[in-house]
Every structure is written in structure tokens, then in C-alpha cells.
Amino acid sequence: MSSIQEEKLIRDKIRDLSERIREANYLYHVEDKPAISDQEYDALLASLKELETQHPDFVLADSPTRQVGGALKASFKTITHPHRMMSLDNAFNHDDIEQFEASIRRALAYEGELEYVAELKIDGLSINLFYEQGILIWGATRGNGTQGEDITFNILGIPGLPRRLEAAPATLEVRGEVYLSKEEFARINAEREELGEALFKNPRNAAAGTVRNIDPKVAASRNLQAYFYGMGSSRDLGLKTQAELLDWLEAQGFRVNPDRKVVPSAAAVEQLMEDWRQKRPSLAYEVDGVVIKVNDLQLQEELGSTSRAPRWAIAYKFPAEEVVTVLQAISLQVGRTGKVTPVAELEPRILEGTEVSRATLHNPGFIAELDLRIGDRVLIHKSGGIIPEILRVITEERPKGLEPYSFPMTCPECGAELLEDGANVRCVNPTCPAQQLQKLSYFASRGAMDIEGLAVKTLELLLAKGLIKGIPDLYELKAEDLKGLEGFGELSANKLIANIEASKNQPLARLLVALGLPHVGSRTAAVLARAFPNLEALKAAKLDDLVALNDIGETTAEAILSALQQPEMQALLADLQAKGLDPVAERAVTSDVLKGKTFVLTGALSEARTVIQARLEALGARVASSVSKKTDYVVAGENAGSKLAKAEGLGIQILDEAQLAELLATLN
Numbered sequence: 001m002s003s004i005q006e007e008k009l010i011r012d013k014i015r016d017l018s019e020r021i022r023e024a025n026y027l028y029h030v031e032d033k034p035a036i037s038d039q040e041y042d043a044l045l046a047s048l049k050e051l052e053t054q055h056p057d058f059v060l061a062d063s064p065t066r067q068v069g070g071a072l073k074a075s076f077k078t079i080t081h082p083h084r085m086m087s088l089d090n091a092f093n094h095d096d097i098e099q100f101e102a103s104i105r106r107a108l109a110y111e112g113e114l115e116y117v118a119e120l121k122i123d124g125l126s127i128n129l130f131y132e133q134g135i136l137i138w139g140a141t142r143g144n145g146t147q148g149e150d151i152t153f154n155i156l157g158i159p160g161l162p163r164r165l166e167a168a169p170a171t172l173e174v175r176g177e178v179y180l181s182k183e184e185f186a187r188i189n190a191e192r193e194e195l196g197e198a199l200f201k202n203p204r205n206a207a208a209g210t211v212r213n214i215d216p217k218v219a220a221s222r223n224l225q226a227y228f229y230g231m232g233s234s235r236d237l238g239l240k241t242q243a244e245l246l247d248w249l250e251a252q253g254f255r256v257n258p259d260r261k262v263v264p265s266a267a268a269v270e271q272l273m274e275d276w277r278q279k280r281p282s283l284a285y286e287v288d289g290v291v292i293k294v295n296d297l298q299l300q301e302e303l304g305s306t307s308r309a310p311r312w313a314i315a316y317k318f319p320a321e322e323v324v325t326v327l328q329a330i331s332l333q334v335g336r337t338g339k340v341t342p343v344a345e346l347e348p349r350i351l352e353g354t355e356v357s358r359a360t361l362h363n364p365g366f367i368a369e370l371d372l373r374i375g376d377r378v379l380i381h382k383s384g385g386i387i388p389e390i391l392r393v394i395t396e397e398r399p400k401g402l403e404p405y406s407f408p409m410t411c412p413e414c415g416a417e418l419l420e421d422g423a424n425v426r427c428v429n430p431t432c433p434a435q436q437l438q439k440l441s442y443f444a445s446r447g448a449m450d451i452e453g454l455a456v457k458t459l460e461l462l463l464a465k466g467l468i469k470g471i472p473d474l475y476e477l478k479a480e481d482l483k484g485l486e487g488f489g490e491l492s493a494n495k496l497i498a499n500i501e502a503s504k505n506q507p508l509a510r511l512l513v514a515l516g517l518p519h520v521g522s523r524t525a526a527v528l529a530r531a532f533p534n535l536e537a538l539k540a541a542k543l544d545d546l547v548a549l550n551d552i553g554e555t556t557a558e559a560i561l562s563a564l565q566q567p568e569m570q571a572l573l574a575d576l577q578a579k580g581l582d583p584v585a586e587r588a589v590t591s592d593v594l595k596g597k598t599f600v601l602t603g604a605l606s607e608a609r610t611v612i613q614a615r616l617e618a619l620g621a622r623v624a625s626s627v628s629k630k631t632d633y634v635v636a637g638e639n640a641g642s643k644l645a646k647a648e649g650l651g652i653q654i655l656d657e658a659q660l661a662e663l664l665a666t667l668n
Contacts, residue, residue, distance in 0.1 A: 007058075010051065010058060011058055014051050014052065014058055014059075014060065015132060015133060015135055015137075016135070017047055017048040018048060018063055018064055019135045019163070020044055021045060021048065022152075024036050024044070045064070048063070048065055052065060060137070076151070076212070076214070077150045078143075078148075078149070078150070079130075079138055079143075079147065079150045080146065080147050081140065081147065081148060081232070082130070082173055082232055083173055083232030083233055084146055085128055085142040086145060086308060086310055087145070087309050088309055088310070088314060088315040089309045089315070090314070090317050091292075091315065091316045091317065092319070096314075097266050097270070097292070097316060100266070100292075100314045101114060103311065104294065107302075107303055107311060108299065110299075113264065114265065114266065114294065115241075115262060115264060115265075115294075115296065116262070116293060116294060117242040117243050117246070117260060117261070117262055117263070117293045117295050118260065118261050118262075118269065118272055118291070118293075119229055119257055119259075119260045120257055120259050120283075120287045120291075121288055121289040121315050121317075122177040122179050122257075122285060122286075123179065123202070123203060123204045123286040123288045124178050124180075124203070124204055124226075124285075125141065125142075125177065125179070125207050125208045126141070126142040126175065126176070126178075127140065127141060127142070127148075127178055128140050128141075128142065128148065128174070129173065129174040129175075129176070130171070130172075130173055131168055131171065131172040131174070132170070132171055133168075133170060134167075135163070135164055136162070136163045139152045139161075140152075141211070141212075145308075149212065151212065153219075154211050154213065154219040155178065155211065155219070155224070157220050158178065158224050158225060159624060159625035160225075160226060160253070160255020160624060160625045160626050161176075161228075162252060162253040165252050169237065170236075172232075173231055173232030174228055174230075174249065174254065175231065175232070176226045176228035177226060177228075177229070178207050178226045179204070179207050179224075179226065179285055179286070180203045180207045180210070180223070180224065180285075181203075181225065181284045181285050182203065182283075182284060182285060184222065184223045185200070185202075185203040185206050185286075187521070188200065193363070193423075194339070194518070194519075195555070199362070202286070202383065203286045204286070207224065210222050210224060211224070215553075218553070221553065225285070225625065226255060227255055227256060227257040228254040228255060229246065229249075231249075239297060241295045241296060242293050242294070242296075242297065242300070243260075243262050245297070246260060250626070250628050251628060251629055253624070253628060253630060255624075255625050255626045258643075258646065262295060263292070266292075269290075269292060269316065272290065273290060273318075276290055276318075280352070281352045281354065287318070288317055288318055289316050289317040290315075290316045291314070291315050291316075292314050293312060294313070299312065300312040321352050321381060321382070322379055322380065322381045322391065323349045323350075323351050323356075323379075323381075324349075324377055324379055324394065325347045325349045325377070325380060326347040326377055327345070327373070327374060327375065327377075327378050328347055328375075329345040330342050330345065330361065330367070330372070330374065331343045331345055332408065334413050334432060334434035335438055336435055336438035336441075336442050337426070337516070338429075338435055339424050339426050340412075340418060340424070340425050340426065340427060341360065341361075341362070341363075342360075342361040342362070342363070342364070342366075342367060343358055343360060344359040344361050344372075344390060345357070346358060346359060346378075349380070351380065351381070356388045359387075359389055359390050360389065361390070362423075363425070364407040364425060365423050367405055370390065370393055371393060372405055373398070373403060373405055374402065374405065375399055375402050377393070377398070378392070378393055379392050379394060409425070411429065411432060411434075413427070413433055414431070414433060414434070416428070416429035433463065436463065436470060437456070437459055439516060440454075440459045440463075440468070440471060440474070441456050441459055442514065442516055444474075444503075445514075447513060447521075447522060448511075448513045448514035449503040449511065449514045450503070450506065451499050451500055451503050452499050453492070453495060453496040453499050454474075454500070458496075461485060461487075462477075467481050470572075471572065471576070472575040472576055472579060475500065475501075475504075475576075475579040475580070475581070476579075477496075477497060477500065479493040479494050480493075503581075504579075504580050504581050505583075506583060507529065507584075508529040508532075508534065508535070508583040508584055509525040509526045509529035511535075511576075511581065511583050512525040512528055512529060512538075513525045515572070515573075517559075517560050518559040518560065518563055520560065526611050527552060530614065531545070531549055533584055534582065534583070535577070535582060538564070539570075541561070543558065543561060594620045594621035596620075597620075597632045597633065598632050599616050599621050599622070599623050599631075599635060600623070600624050600625070600626065600627050600631050600633070600643060600647070601613065602634060602635070602636050602640045602641070602643040603637030603638050603640030603644065604637045604638040605635070605657060606657060607657075615664070619664070626643070627647050627650065631652050632652070633654075633655055633660075634647040634652055634654050634655070635655050635657065635660050636654055636655070636656060637656075637657065
């Protein structure tokens with residue numbers, strides 16, 4: 001064997017050992033899912049240290065042997081990008097697009113047709129991934145374009161971000177955009193508001209704050225997503241077009257936005273923009289425009305770049321949608337936890353395709369900071385593209401004589417005194433009718449106990465008639481109690497009672513959601529139900545038991561335990577158990593019978609996707625976010641869209657939920 005071949009073998013072994021140790025570190029410290037024993041880990045680390053001692057010139061800059069301490073922390077050390085990450089010039093109207101194309105033609109002295117690829121411009125955080133011999137070495141923020149921050153451990157859990165590539169060149173940079181969906185952004189801000197923490201201004205800020213958090217468990221607890229769109233250089237791949245580049249990334253397992261389109265000319269761009277303006281409100285994530293790129297990679301290279309931006313690409317920005325309206329009143333809403341939320345009652349306006357007449361005002365401090373007064377003209381927009389929010393008061397147009405708003409300190413529903421709770425105020429009256437209604441509605445909702453027929457109007461009727469006062473009373477109802485009530489006949493009364501009785505058979509995870517424990521949604525409930533087989537086991541849990549679980553930090557763990565120890569909660573649990581509600585966790589099955597199989601979930605499913613995903617992963621499967629040639633099964637619910645169509649085009653096996661259940665039954 002030649003010295004060159006021997007050197008390559010040693011380098012490859014060091015890279016492979018480093019990657020295996022990094023993976024083990026991530027699974028152990030961040031995901032709380034150890035994949036190897038301590039003895040195996042120690043053996044891998046010892047082998048790497050021995051090789052590095054014998055060959056110090058081959059030590060990787062980010063070798064795991066250089067990590068100090070126990071639980072991982074994001075390092076945020078400086079990473080130099082092999083190829084500079086650039087910004088994009090902006091276009092705001094069709095004249096700008098025509099000037100963009102004219103500059104391309106001048107630079108190329110070209111008169112023929114110019115083809116473009118158009119991709120939605122995600123409002124997120126740009127990242128760069130560096131692969132060596134097909135192995136992910138690091139991930140970094142764009143930073144100043146030349147150097148960025150090492151955020152590797154914070155992005156490893158993002159779906160559609162492969163750790164290893166097949167048939168990749170010796171080195172490869174892949175560029176992408178990390179973002180949070182509108183739904184996840186709203187969930188995170190609601191959680192922060194409940195804790196009295198400052199709210200993120202928009203999904204981009206939230207994504208950036210998550211990626212830059214020093215504790216990778218924070219990133220793991222939030223549903224970060226990413227789309228990948230480019231490379232530092234694609235010369236070694238033999239690709240001819242930007243469209244081929246995106247297809248290559250997708251075939252390698254990267255999540256690539258399916259809403260991309262080859263545009264035959266600049267003249268066709270305007271219609272595309274109009275189409276996306278109309279579709280923008282329905283997107284699951286926030287976008288601020290469309291990126292237009294010359295499709296021909298050779299022409300891209302010839303065009304080159306300025307000092308800050310490529311000459312072959314431009315961002316066509318959507319106009320900001322903000323409207324002026326009048327604050328007509330401020331109403332107060334009492335939630336199931338007693339938190340009182342002020343709401344702006346606005347003169348209705350059309351904003352991003354929908355009529356807006358209300359906007360959340362968060363808390364008394366928000367009102368005071370803006371100096372809001374009834375009758376003010378205010379500027380509104382949709383925070384995160386979905387939640388109406390007041391940006392500012394147009395004080396220069398304020399009518400004379402408007403009085404500063406004085407926040408009431410008595411509950412609008414029961415008259416009890418409101419107490420300050422950090423930035424919020426709460427009604428602490430446990431018999432407050434508004435709280436009882438909200439608790440009952442939440443308990444019966446589809447994501448909780450899923451009691452069909454217990455709509456808010458029905459609950460209001462039952463409360464008004466004195467048939468129920470709280471959650472346990474639901475299980476005392478009889479069909480005779482309902483007959484004769486407005487909207488109830490014999491059949492409907494019997495059906496509702498049957499639905500209430502059937503809810504006793506719901507699994508433990510659903511009851512944990514229904515109880516309204518702080519920070520416990522379907523994902524966290526599934527984690528708790530997998531760790532604790534029944535209510536008694538959960539009530540006996542210690543703080544360390546909860547903190548050790550995936551997706552549960554110390555703050556969440558303390559809040560859950562505190563809620564479980566409240567006398568009111570203990571009385572509720574005892575009452576429910578006495579009425580026959582004592583669910584157990586669904587049997588956890590852990591094996592590797594689906595190892596090597598990739599599933600994609602799409603459409604509206606009857607169970608939370610996190611629950612289905614956990615079930616599949618427990619059997620060794622990988623659950624991906626996008627469909628590719630490597631996908632084995634697509635599980636399709638109602639209203640499945642582009643993923644289903646793509647799977648059908650690739651000949652991938654499609655399963656509905658019943659067929660998935662049959663498949664899993666054959667494996668147990």
C-alpha cells in the first residue's frame with residue numbers, strides 16, 4: 001500500500017470515528033435517546049484519541065476529543081465559509097425585474113431567451129452546511145458572509161438535513177434557510193407570554209433566537225424546519241441548471257421546497273408573483289417574496305457577482321401589508337388558567353385577504369407601552385403572517401380629548417379581584433364561570449378527549465341549566481338530563497352520552513393534554529405517556545425524572561410538577577379516577593423491524609403527527625418531511641396535497657391510516 005493510500009485510510013477512519021461520536025453525543029445529550037452503551041462510546045473515543053496522538057497533523061478542527069464537559073453547549077465558534085455566502089439585491093416591481101434582465105443581457109451580450117427558476121423566499125435564517133467525503137462536518141450561520149457561527153448541534157434535529165450523503169464530491173457546501181412555521185411561532189410566543197417572557201417579533205427572530213441558543217435542547221424542543229436551495233459550488237457534480245441542482249439535493253435527502261418553478265422568461269414572472277400574492281396567506285410559513293435565479297449554471301458563472309450579491313439572482317419582494325383602522329373598544333377575555341387577555345375591537349378592515357376586526361393586546365404593559373386610547377387610529381399588520389397585531393398608534397392623528405386607558409382590576413366575568421402575575425393579570429377565583437367554560441371546552445376538544453357534540457354552545461347550556469359545574473360532572477350526565485333541552489332529541493341525547501362514555505377509553509396522552517397542564521401539548525404529552533405508564537406513576541415522578549426526558553426542560557418540568565401537586569388538580573384526578581378514567585399509556589414497542597424504511601406523513605390525520613412519528617421511530621423507521629426517491633411509504637390523510645401527488649408520480653406505496661395500522665399489526 002502506498003503512503004498516499006495509507007494516509008487516506010487514516011483520515012477516513014478519523015472522520016468516521018468523529019462522526020459516530022458526534023452522533024452519539026447528540027442522541028445522548030440533546031435527544032435523550034442513547035444509541036450505544038457507555039462502554040462502546042468510551043471505546044470509540046479511545047480509538048480516536050489514539051489515532052490523533054499518532055497522527056497529530058490529521059486532527060480535525062472540530063474533533064470531539066476537544067469538547068470539554070458533560071452536556072453539550074452550542075459552541076458559536078467562528079467558522080470560515082469556503083465560498084462566500086452573499087446577500088441578494090431586491091426588486092419591488094416589474095420595472096426592477098426588467099432592469100435586472102437588461103443588466104444580464106448587457107453583461108452576456110446575449111439576445112436569446114433567458115430561463116429562470118423561481119423559489120419562494122422564506123423569511124428565516126440562512127445557514128451553510130459543510131460535508132467532507134459525504135459526512136456532515138459543521139453547520140454555520142451566514143454571519144458576515146465570510147465567517148459565521150458554528151451552530152452544528154442546534155440544527156442536527158431538523159428534518160430533511162442528512163448527516164451523510166451518497167456519491168458526493170470530496171467537499172460540498174449546501175445552503176439553506178431555517179425557519180419556524182406560523183403555527184409553531186404562535187405556540188412559542190403563547191408559551192413565552194404565559195411565562196411573562198418577551199415575545200418574538202416575527203418567525204425569523206424566533207428562528208434566529210432558537211438556532212443561536214447556547215442549549216441545543218431548546219432547538220430540539222422547537223419544531224425548526226429548513227428548505228435547502230443552493231451550494232457553494234456545484235462544479236464537481238456535472239449539473240447544467242439550477243433546476244437540476246435542486247433535484248440533486250432532493251435526491252440526496254435534503255428538504256427542497258416543492259413550490260419551485262421554471263419560468264420561461266422575465267415576462268412570466270409578474271403572473272407568478274400575482275399567483276403567490278394570492279396564495280401567501282394560506283402558506284404554513286412566512287415568505288416575503290420570490291427569488292428569481294438564472295437557470296443555466298454556466299451563465300451564472302459567467303455573470304459572477306458584485307461585492308455583495310450575485311448578478312444572476314434577485315429577490316422580488318412582496319409589498320408590506322399594513323392598514324390603518326380605528327380602535328373602537330378594548331374587551332377582556334378570561335382563559336382557562338384565569339389569565340385575562342385584553343383584545344382590541346377594531347373597525348373592520350381587509351388585510352392579506354381576510355377581514356380583521358380584532359387584535360390581541362397581550363397584557364396591560366403592551367397597552368401602556370403603546371399609550372393606546374379608545375378612538376385612536378392605529379396601524380395594524382399580521383404578525384407571523386397570521387396573527388393581527390397593532391404596530392403603533394398614529395398619535396399625530398389622535399382626536400382631542402381621548403383619555404388614557406385604565407386597565408380594570410376586577411374580573412369581567414365574576415367580579416373577583418384580579419392579581420398581577422408578572423406581565424399578566426389573573427382571576428384566581430376557582431369558580432369563575434368563564435374559566436370553567438374554557439376548561440370544559442378544552443377538555444372536550446378534538447386534540448384532547450375528543451368528545452364529539454360537546455361544543456361551546458352545548459357546554460354553555462349545560463352550565464346555565466346547572467347540569468354541570470366542572471369536568472367530572474360530565475361523567476354524571478344521563479340521556480334523560482338532556483332530553484327536552486334546546487337542540488336535543490332522544491337520538492342526539494343518547495349519542496352525546498355515548499361519546500362521553502367512550503372518552504373514558506382515550507389513551508393517557510390525550511388525558512394529559514385535556515388536563516391543561518402547563519406547556520403540555522400533544523408532543524410533550526406523548527413523551528410523558530411513554531415514560532410513565534399511568535397517572536399514579538406520573539404523580540410520583542421527581543423533577544430529575546422529567547428533566548431527563550426528551551423535549552422537557554427544567555422550567556417545563558417544574559411547572560408540570562407544581563400543577564400536579566395543586567390540591568385542585570389532585571381532587572380533579574381523584575374524581576376522574578373514581579368515575580372510571582384511569583387510562584394507561586399505549587404499549588410502547590421498540591424494535592428495528594422498520595430499520596432502513598423511510599415514511600412521510602401528509603394530510604389531515606386523526607392522531608397528532610408526533611404520536612404517529614414516535615410509533616414509527618420506535619420500530620426503527622425514519623420519518624422524513626419531504627418525499628424523495630428514497631421514501632418507502634407515504635401515509636396520507638384527508639386533503640393530502642403535493643406530497644401525495646409526488647409520491648404517486650414516483651410509484652411510492654401510499655397508505656391510509658387503516659392500512660398503516662394493518663402494517664404495524666403484522667410487525668408486532
